[in-house]
Amino acid sequence: MIDSSKGLIEIRDLDYSRGHREIFKGLNISIERGKVTAIMGPSGTGKTTLLRLITRQLVPDHGTILVDGIDIAKLNQRDLYKLRRRFGMLFQNGALLTDINVFENVAFPLREHTRLPNRLIRHVVLTKLHAVGLRGAADMMPAELSGGMARRVALARAMVMDPDILIYDEPFVGLDPISMGVIVRLVRKMNDALGISSILVSHDVQEIATVSDCSYLISDGKVAASGSPDELSNTSSELVRQFMHGMADGPVAFHFAAPNYAEQLLGRDVE
Amino acid sequence: MQQTRSVELGTGLFVLLGMAALFFLTTQTTGSDNFSGDDAYAVTARFENVGSLKDRAPVAMSGVTIGRVTEVRFDPEALDAEVTFVIDSRYDQIPDDSDASILTAGLLGSQYIGLQAGGSEFYLEEGSEIQFTQSAIVIENLISKYLFKNDGDAE
Amino acid sequence: MLRETWYTLIDFVRTFGALQLFFLRLLINSPTIILRRGGLVVKQVYNAGALSLVIIMVCGLFVGGVLGLQGYSNLSKFNAEDSVGTFAAFSLLKELGPVITALLFAGRAGTALASEIGLMKATDQLSAMEMMAINPLRRVLVPRFLGGVISMPFLAAIFSVVGLFGAHIVAVNLLGVDPGAFWQQMQSTLEISDINEGIIKSFVFGVVASLLAVWEGYNAIPTAEGVSRATTRTVVITAIAVLIIDFMITASFI
Numbered sequence: 001m002i003d004s005s006k007g008l009i010e011i012r013d014l015d016y017s018r019g020h021r022e023i024f025k026g027l028n029i030s031i032e033r034g035k036v037t038a039i040m041g042p043s044g045t046g047k048t049t050l051l052r053l054i055t056r057q058l059v060p061d062h063g064t065i066l067v068d069g070i071d072i073a074k075l076n077q078r079d080l081y082k083l084r085r086r087f088g089m090l091f092q093n094g095a096l097l098t099d100i101n102v103f104e105n106v107a108f109p110l111r112e113h114t115r116l117p118n119r120l121i122r123h124v125v126l127t128k129l130h131a132v133g134l135r136g137a138a139d140m141m142p143a144e145l146s147g148g149m150a151r152r153v154a155l156a157r158a159m160v161m162d163p164d165i166l167i168y169d170e171p172f173v174g175l176d177p178i179s180m181g182v183i184v185r186l187v188r189k190m191n192d193a194l195g196i197s198s199i200l201v202s203h204d205v206q207e208i209a210t211v212s213d214c215s216y217l218i219s220d221g222k223v224a225a226s227g228s229p230d231e232l233s234n235t236s237s238e239l240v241r242q243f244m245h246g247m248a249d250g251p252v253a254f255h256f257a258a259p260n261y262a263e264q265l266l267g268r269d270v271e
Numbered sequence: 272m273q274q275t276r277s278v279e280l281g282t283g284l285f286v287l288l289g290m291a292a293l294f295f296l297t298t299q300t301t302g303s304d305n306f307s308g309d310d311a312y313a314v315t316a317r318f319e320n321v322g323s324l325k326d327r328a329p330v331a332m333s334g335v336t337i338g339r340v341t342e343v344r345f346d347p348e349a350l351d352a353e354v355t356f357v358i359d360s361r362y363d364q365i366p367d368d369s370d371a372s373i374l375t376a377g378l379l380g381s382q383y384i385g386l387q388a389g390g391s392e393f394y395l396e397e398g399s400e401i402q403f404t405q406s407a408i409v410i411e412n413l414i415s416k417y418l419f420k421n422d423g424d425a426e
Numbered sequence: 427m428l429r430e431t432w433y434t435l436i437d438f439v440r441t442f443g444a445l446q447l448f449f450l451r452l453l454i455n456s457p458t459i460i461l462r463r464g465g466l467v468v469k470q471v472y473n474a475g476a477l478s479l480v481i482i483m484v485c486g487l488f489v490g491g492v493l494g495l496q497g498y499s500n501l502s503k504f505n506a507e508d509s510v511g512t513f514a515a516f517s518l519l520k521e522l523g524p525v526i527t528a529l530l531f532a533g534r535a536g537t538a539l540a541s542e543i544g545l546m547k548a549t550d551q552l553s554a555m556e557m558m559a560i561n562p563l564r565r566v567l568v569p570r571f572l573g574g575v576i577s578m579p580f581l582a583a584i585f586s587v588v589g590l591f592g593a594h595i596v597a598v599n600l601l602g603v604d605p606g607a608f609w610q611q612m613q614s615t616l617e618i619s620d621i622n623e624g625i626i627k628s629f630v631f632g633v634v635a636s637l638l639a640v641w642e643g644y645n646a647i648p649t650a651e652g653v654s655r656a657t658t659r660t661v662v663i664t665a666i667a668v669l670i671i672d673f674m675i676t677a678s679f680i
Contacts, residue, residue: 055557081559089557095550109558112565154554161558278472285476289580292587293625299609300515300590301616327617 008033008165008197009054014063016046016053023049025221027063036191036198038212040205042243042252045218047201048092051169054199055087056080067165085113088158089167094150096142096157102129103138106157113161128156132186148179155186165197166190172204180204184211205244209233217243219252311338311357312397316371316384321352322407324373324382330356332386337362340384356384358395366391370403382407448644449637451563452571459568466565470573474535474636478581481534482527486585489526490592493517497593498601507597511608512615514593519616519624523586525672528631531578532664536639539570540660543643544653567644571636578632579625586624623679630671635664 007030014027023046031037041047052058054065056072065072067083075083096105106125110116116124129135132152142150151171158166168187172180184207191198202208208215209229217225217232217240225232225240233244242250258264321343330338338358346353358365368389375382386401395401460467497510543566546552552562597603639660646656 052553057553057556077561081561084557084559087557089554091550091554093549095554097551097554098545098549109560112558112560157558278469281476282468282472285471285479285577286580288479289475289577289583292580292583295587296519296583296621296624297618300519300612301618301621 007031008068009199010064010066011054012064012066014053014065015061016049016058017061018049022221024060027218027222029216029223031197031199032214033197034191034195035213036187036200036211038200038202038208038215039218040201040203040208040215040243041218043203046221047203047218048169050218051089051167051199051201055084055089055167085161086164087167088161088163088165090151090154090158090169090171092170092173093147094142094154096145096150096153098142101138102134102140102142102145102153105142105153106160108157109161124160125156128160129153131159131190132156133182146179148175148182151175151179151183152186155183155190159190159194162194163196165199168198168200168202170202171200172202172207180207187211205246219243310360312360312363312395313341313355313357314395314397314399314401315353315355316401316404317346317349318352318354318371318373318404318406320406320409321354322373322375322382322409324354324384324407329383330358330386331383332362332365332388337386354384363394363396365395367393367395367399367401368403369395369401370405371401372405373407375408445637445641448641452568452637452640455561455564455568456572459564460572463569466569467572467576470569471576472573473538474531474570474573475577475580478531478534478577479584481530482581482585483588485526485530486523486588487592489522489585490514490518490589490594491596493522493589494593494596494601498597498603507601507603508607509611510593510597510603511590511612514590514597515612515616516620518586518589518593520620520627521672521676523589524582524624524627524631525668527578527582527585527628528635528668529665531574531581531632532635532639532661532668535574535577536635536660536664537657539574539636539639540643540646541653541657543567543570543640544646544648544656547644547646548648548650548653567640571640574636574639575629575632578635579628582624582628582631619679623675627672627675630675631668634667634671638664638667 009029009031011027011029014024015022016024027050029039039047039050049058053060054067054072056065056075059073070083072080072083096102097108100108103125104111106128107121110121110124126135126138129138132155134149134152134156137145137149137153142153145153171183171187175183187198187200188211190196200208200212212229215226215229215232216223219239225235225237227235232240235241235244239251241247242252248254324340324343326340326343328340329336330340338356340354340356342353342355344353344355345351365386366389368391370387370389372385372387373382374385389403493514494510497513498507501507501509501513543552546562546566552566555562555565594605594608598605598608642656642660642663643653646652
């Protein structure tokens with residue numbers, strides 16, 4: 001029934017603007033089943049917005065988003081929630097519920113959606129916590145966790161309903177190298193061991209190069225380049241090179257648009 | 272689990288305290304002479320002048336409240352005031368020739384209906400009309416009567 | 427200038443309409459939450475009600491005490507100090523009980539609700555629930571709204587009773603009013619409808635205060651500044667709304 005030749009998620013001709021600012025203009029992305037797909041771009045290109053569009057927390061102005069061939073804009077709330085159960089999402093800061101402990105956070109989706117007996121919930125939750133290496137932290141409160149640990153708990157929570165698609169929003173931001181390494185390994189491990197598809201939004205080029213199968217670089221509301229990490233770093237495009245190698249000036253100018261420097265200093269434009 | 276228990280305990284205590292407070296307010300701060308319409312019967316009486324008698328004013332016999340006024344209205348045909356009041360059905364042996372007068376509690380208090388027992392063998396019942404009534408004393412009338420006493424005599 | 431005023435007016439009407447729709451959504455979702463997730467509501471009754479008890483009781487005691495003092499000193503000019511019980515009961519049951527409770531509730535529970543919900547929004551907890559296919563309106567907002575609505579009449583009643591005892595302590599125990607006269611006068615003047623008025627008021631205030639707190643939190647701009655603004659607005663708007671509605675209910679009862 002499911003046409004496996006097509007991408008799992010197809011984004012076609014997507015337009016989206018917030019206020020007067022156009023964020024996406026004619027965006028086309030295809031995310032393949034069973035792969036880790038990275039979406040990269042300079043800050044402020046709307047990477048997080050894209051994730052919210054894919055999960056229909058936002059609705060595009062124009063264009064379609066197909067998940068398994070279903071146009072998500074046409075779903076009613078019931079079907080949308082059914083679809084969302086197939087997603088697991090890891091928010092930038094974890095987004096753990098602050099009034100309950102780690103164990104209950106991971107158990108939360110199970111308690112809300114199923115009527116499993118406590119013993120079974122305990123079993124499932126401890127398994128997932130073990131997978132992210134935090135079985136020992138089950139009784140801690142979210143406020144007591146470090147950033148990396150919070151993200152690992154959030155990962156355990158995102159996996160607890162056994163989703164088909166895991167979405168990571170900036171999973172590497174603000175982590176020390178060790179925690180970062182742990183998360184990178186987990187992303188890859190979860191994807192391959194569970195046979196799921198992963199979407200990763202980030203601007204950490206090094207980490208993405210080690211973890212992703214396919215990357216999209218977004219700039220000016222369009223896909224500027226796509227391909228495997230190697231293809232991207234050996235590209236001829238100025239923009240891609242600037243981004244991949246972290247150069248300060250290039251197509252993305254170091255200077256924000258401003259009047260002529262010398263003239264402004266001399267006060268000629270004061271009128 | 273320990274936390275859930277203390278939440279439940281606190282909530283239970285709070286709700287019980289709230290209910291006790293509501294119970295206290297409804298029973299202890301008002302008089303207990305509140306009638307529900309069910310176990311009371313309605314009686315009417317006509318007065319030339321009701322003064323400032325209002326709905327819910329007490330109906331008393333020998334100083335004990337036995338009922339309440341439910342309606343005071345002007346009858347445009349008979350040109351007098353028709354007062355309807357209910358009497359607790361515990362008091363179902365009030366002679367039907369009792370008389371009703373509008374009295375004032377204290378010097379400046381609110382007005383109420385006082386019933387004076389008659390001697391009939393028949394009792395008041397739902398829909399009865401009291402025949403003998405005495406209107407409210409209006410102070411202005413009293414004063415003018417006193418001031419113009421001579422005029423009155425001359426008539 | 428005129429144009430700006432016009433836009434502000436349109437904006438106000440639109441916000442008001444959105445608030446009504448939001449209220450409707452809360453109401454529609456309330457029955458299922460009460461029936462299926464009673465535990466969530468109990469927890470919020472604890473947060474909004476049980477945790478507000480101390481402030482309500484302390485304030486009630488002192489407001490009652492002030493009524494006893496004021497009532498005594500003013501009524502004794504007319505040799506009517508026996509009516510101090512009536513005076514205190516009327517003030518507490520019909521006005522001060524519901525109104526002060528609602529204002530204290532806005533300060534204690536309303537701000538807690540607004541900032542809690544605002545912070546949940548700012549830290550993506552509400553979005554995370556959305557992504558777990560859990561409707562945050564039902565899971566987070568409805569129980570908090572119901573907790574406030576259930577708590578308020580109880581809090582107001584407790585406030586009034588404690589206030590009456592405060593007045594009793596001052597008037598009877600300290601100033602020497604006859605206790606029999608204190609209660610007797612009160613009981614003969616107060617009607618059940620006076621108490622109903624107070625209960626109706628406290629119920630309406632409960633709905634208004636909880637609705638506004640939940641609304642402000644849910645619509646807070648998801649930043650630290652936005653949440654703190656929402657918290658302040660909760661108190662200000664609730665106070666204004668409660669006093670306006672108090673006037674309307676009082677007018678309709680007279």
